Amino acid sequence: MDDRQIVELFFARSEEALRETDAKYGRLCFRIAQNILSRDADAEECVNDAYLCLWNAIPPQKPEDLAAYVSKIVRNVSLKRLRFNSAMKRNIQAEVSLSELESILPDSMAESEVDDRQLGKLISAFLWREPESSRNVFISKYFFFDSVREIAERYSYSESKVKSMLFHTRRRLQNYLLKEGYEL
Amino acid sequence: MNHTTMTDAVGMIDDRLISGAIIYQGSGKKPGKVKWGALAACLCLAVIGAVTIWGRGSQSVGCAAEPTNPAAVFQVSISKNDSVSDGQASTVIPLVSAMDGVCLTADGEMADGEISKAITVFVAPDDTQVHKDESMSREEAEALAYLDLDSAADEMKDRILEARRILIFSTSWVADGFSGSVQNVKTGEIIRTLPTFSELFPGWDIPVLPDTKDQITTDGLGADCVYGLSVKITLVNETNLIGVSQEPMNMFDTDREITIYLPEDTTAGDLGLKTGDTVFVSYYGSGCSLSESSIKAYEIEKTD
Numbered sequence: 001m002d003d004r005q006i007v008e009l010f011f012a013r014s015e016e017a018l019r020e021t022d023a024k025y026g027r028l029c030f031r032i033a034q035n036i037l038s039r040d041a042d043a044e045e046c047v048n049d050a051y052l053c054l055w056n057a058i059p060p061q062k063p064e065d066l067a068a069y070v071s072k073i074v075r076n077v078s079l080k081r082l083r084f085n086s087a088m089k090r091n092i093q094a095e096v097s098l099s100e101l102e103s104i105l106p107d108s109m110a111e112s113e114v115d116d117r118q119l120g121k122l123i124s125a126f127l128w129r130e131p132e133s134s135r136n137v138f139i140s141k142y143f144f145f146d147s148v149r150e151i152a153e154r155y156s157y158s159e160s161k162v163k164s165m166l167f168h169t170r171r172r173l174q175n176y177l178l179k180e181g182y183e184l
Numbered sequence: 185m186n187h188t189t190m191t192d193a194v195g196m197i198d199d200r201l202i203s204g205a206i207i208y209q210g211s212g213k214k215p216g217k218v219k220w221g222a223l224a225a226c227l228c229l230a231v232i233g234a235v236t237i238w239g240r241g242s243q244s245v246g247c248a249a250e251p252t253n254p255a256a257v258f259q260v261s262i263s264k265n266d267s268v269s270d271g272q273a274s275t276v277i278p279l280v281s282a283m284d285g286v287c288l289t290a291d292g293e294m295a296d297g298e299i300s301k302a303i304t305v306f307v308a309p310d311d312t313q314v315h316k317d318e319s320m321s322r323e324e325a326e327a328l329a330y331l332d333l334d335s336a337a338d339e340m341k342d343r344i345l346e347a348r349r350i351l352i353f354s355t356s357w358v359a360d361g362f363s364g365s366v367q368n369v370k371t372g373e374i375i376r377t378l379p380t381f382s383e384l385f386p387g388w389d390i391p392v393l394p395d396t397k398d399q400i401t402t403d404g405l406g407a408d409c410v411y412g413l414s415v416k417i418t419l420v421n422e423t424n425l426i427g428v429s430q431e432p433m434n435m436f437d438t439d440r441e442i443t444i445y446l447p448e449d450t451t452a453g454d455l456g457l458k459t460g461d462t463v464f465v466s467y468y469g470s471g472c473s474l475s476e477s478s479i480k481a482y483e484i485e486k487t488d
Contacts, residue, residue, distance in 0.1 A: 067206055068199030075195050096327045101190045103332045116189055120196025127201055139205035142194050148326060160355065160384045163330055167386050
């Protein structure tokens with residue numbers, strides 16, 4: 001079933017919409033949640049919570065890209081859970097990814113009043129200028145929180161290459177934000 | 185604004201970027217994994233003094249007399265990317281015993297005037313055999329090593345540097361300014377071209393080994409490691425070489441004898457070894473790594 005039909009099911013308030021979403025994107029959702037959280041049980045709960053959010057959001061929302069839409073919801077729900085969880089349950093890999101992201105943001109921009117949405121637009125603009133390979137490796141790591149090993153296997157790169165690409169992309173993004181930050 | 189904001193901002197990137205990443209298949213070729221056969225040897229041996237590449241700021245590159253061993257199966261070739269040397273600055277290290285690792289250093293001068301051993305090329309053994317007893321797992325090292333050192337807290341810096349050391353000494357690379365490859369001598373096949381240090385580890389400091397000279401000390405790193413060992417290296421003729429071999433090595437031993445199995449007709453000169461050369465031994469599994477266990481070959485014998 002294509003995404004448009006699934007969205008129509010949501011609008012019809014048919015529970016079939018959730019089954020179809022799960023059949024098509026369940027694995028993707030679980031992967032994102034599992035990458036962020038350390039426990040499978042937490043990941044499953046977050047996926048279910050995300051489906052509930054999806055149910056409540058559509059309608060009135062009518063996403064044009066259901067894959068991206070549901071990915072964002074799962075990511076947000078999982079990050080909220082990660083922040084809520086005790087230190088014992090934290091996922092070191094996700095924490096490292098968060099820490100790497102933290103280091104990108106220039107101080108000048110951190111002190112400005114740019115909000116998440118504006119910053120998201122800047123990051124999008126930057127990523128569109130990046131080579132496709134670097135762009136997708138970056139998104140895999142920092143949006144989907146895939147591990148370096150997973151990214152290397154999926155894209156048939158060496159792990160060293162993935163790390164090097166991430167390093168350089170982070171640095172370019174930082175320079176880009178620094179430049180944009182001064183202009184805000 | 186804190187890091188959660190940056191994380192949240194990444195969560196607001198264009199939908200098309202996200203779906204593009206979902207369907208992107210990549211264009212890389214599957215990296216090949218070189219298996220070096222039955223390399224049970226835990227010995228990583230490096231010949232010091234065969235080359236003088238970073239010699240006190242000069243452009244001179246030695247190693248005119250590269251060891252050429254017709255019986256060698258593999259060899260590591262390195263050359264300096266330097267127009268002055270016109271491509272002649274190169275050396276070859278024969279892996280006559282199918283050694284699974286090589287570390288080649290050259291003299292360099294540190295800021296304080298001390299002579300150090302800058303690593304020119306490092307060929308790691310099979311990764312799976314390395315670092316079983318390191319202070320952190322490879323996964324953990326990979327997660328930590330690429331964090332920003334400058335902005336890290338002091339206690340974190342030590343862990344980051346340790347993680348970097350682990351990765352550096354478990355990956356094959358050649359120093360910047362050089363080209364290197366591992367080649368099968370018999371077939372001429374280039375088994376792998378070595379990436380440069382900065383390609384793999386951008387922004388990291390290239391390791392410099394202390395010049396241990398004749399020191400034999402038991403220093404630091406717990407009781408398991410010694411900085412220097414006196415060894416007697418015995419070369420034994422073997423038609424079918426297996427690899428550098430030794431009995432389980434007690435790191436407390438000094439005056440240790442190491443036996444290196446070589447193809448028939450191999451001479452010490454073929455290895456580029458002579459009495460008095462410094463040899464580095466890395467005994468994986470004991471907690472020692474390359475930079476922590478250097479030995480001085482005080483006698484080299486050849487027995488028939």
